[in-house]
Amino acid sequence: MSNVALKWTGQGSQMFIGRDSFGHVVMSGSWPNNDNDSWQEWKAIKPSDLLLLSLASCSAYDVVMILGRQRQDLTNLYISVDGQQASEPPYQFTNIHLHYTVEGVDLDPQKVERAIVLSEEKYCSVAATIRGVAELSHSHEIVAANSP
Structure with missing residues (x-):
């Protein structure tokens, strides 16, 4: 049986952190393209x-x-x-x-x-x-x- 989880990183982002059945993590989504956002260079898997x-x-x-x-x-x-x-x-x-x-x-x-x-x-x-x-x-x- 698989048990995975996903957590939204918070307001202002479209980033999510996923955890698989073994505890491994993967990022999905992307940060908004906003010139004032210091995290704008961060990208993740679609x-x-x-x-x-x-x-x-x-x-x-x-x-x-x-x-x-x-x-x-x-x-x-x-x-x-x-x-x-x-x-x-x-x-x-x-x-x-x-x-x-x-x-x-x-x-x-x-x-x-x-x-x-x-x-x-x-x-x-x-x-x-x-x-x-x-x-x-x-x-x-x-x-x-x-x-x-």
């Missing part, structure tokens, strides 16, 4: 971008675990996410595309694709929550790493 980061993080965790179990020599993983939102409120995501750049030594392309599909279709709770609301798609590329 709340809707947190959803995309959650999706990428959830899938990355799965892909790393699955490829590790398949004895694939993964050395790096980078996921970029493009999210398209509706033009009217509530600006829900309509299409989300994940692009995986997978680096490793002698990676099996079929195992890489299978790990991504298993994550997105079976194991990632964030993908399961989003699926049906937004169209999810993915692509990937494999980059050969130098052998140690």
